[in-house]
Amino acid sequence: MSDARPGTRLVFDVAVYVLARLLLVAVVAAVILGVGHVLGLREFPLIVALLFAFVIALPLGIWLLAPLRRRATASIAAVDERRRRDREQLQARLRGEDPSTS
Template sequence: MSDDRRPGSRLILDLLAYTAARLVLVAVVTALILGVGHLIGIREFPVVVALLFAMVIGLPLGIWLFAPLRRRANESIAVMDERRRRDKEQLQARLRGDEDSADS
């Protein structure tokens, strides 16, 4: 399986997907805020204010909406951490001259 050989690329893809989803959510909430403001008669609603409100609203909303993406990214991080820990242990064993390190 390619995920076992290239956990770094899987991690990058998972993090990019989660980040892109969060950014799209902020853009959609910003557009909704500006649209509602326009509908109720506020023609010159500052985009920066709408964007700040969207970020505040999008924080908890994104955690809830994108839980599967977040879990997948967390799993990829855990796989990468485990691989890094295993590689470090193998390197330390080789540096100590342990004969078991050749079997790993």
């Protein structure tokens, strides 16, 4: 993806991070259900497995998905910087100054 559209990059990076976190929860829930099945718990409730998966995936995701989180954070920072710069230029124009000299 190009850096010409930081907003598009932001949406992509955040979406990838969110999908990775959801996939991690699904994988952990599947492991919990599989372990329950191996242990003979044939009717292990899915909601219980999902709740445990959320709790386990929170700290696990911080460690495993750090590169994706850093990329999403960098995209957010780039968009924030662009908005700040645009706001400063607008304020300079409203004051009657030449924004390119600021």
